[in-house]
Amino acid sequence: MSGHSLGEFEELVLLVVAANNNEAYGVLILEQLGERLKKKLNISAIHVALKRMEKKGFVESSYGGITNERGGRRKKYYSITSLGKKMLDSQYELRTSIYKQIPKISFGQ
Known part of the structure; x- marks a missing residue:
């Protein structure tokens, strides 16, 4: 996946697009992502991320x-797209491999 990058916000938007494939549109993405993040998002941020990812x-x-x-x-x-799915898979593998390196630490919970 060299030459391609995916920022954190783009990754979240792309995940929502993938989850609602062919039915995802700006307001739906805004509502679902805002609900998951528990914060108010700006529709223009969603549209900018979508335009950037479409170019990529x-x-x-x-x-x-x-x-x-x-x-x-x-x-x-x-x-x-298939490239978008490959990017999500790559991000997932990277994050999971790093997460698995965290030692088993008890914080008294």
Whole structure:
């Protein structure tokens, strides 16, 4: 995966995209990630991360149909690419291998 990078926030957004593959869109990602992190996020941060990851080839986007509920605007849906999945797998393996190196320490719990 050399030449590719994935920041912490991008990784979290990509995980939510993968979990909701083909059904992920900005507001859904914002709500699910905000709920998990227990903090208020900015929709523009989500969109910036998605645009960056689309340029890197980690996600693809497509537009849904025009709806009256959205005033004639279409939702932009995101799905993870095979490169994006490989990046998530690589990140998972890296984090897990480092985590497994932590010695068994008791903190009195």
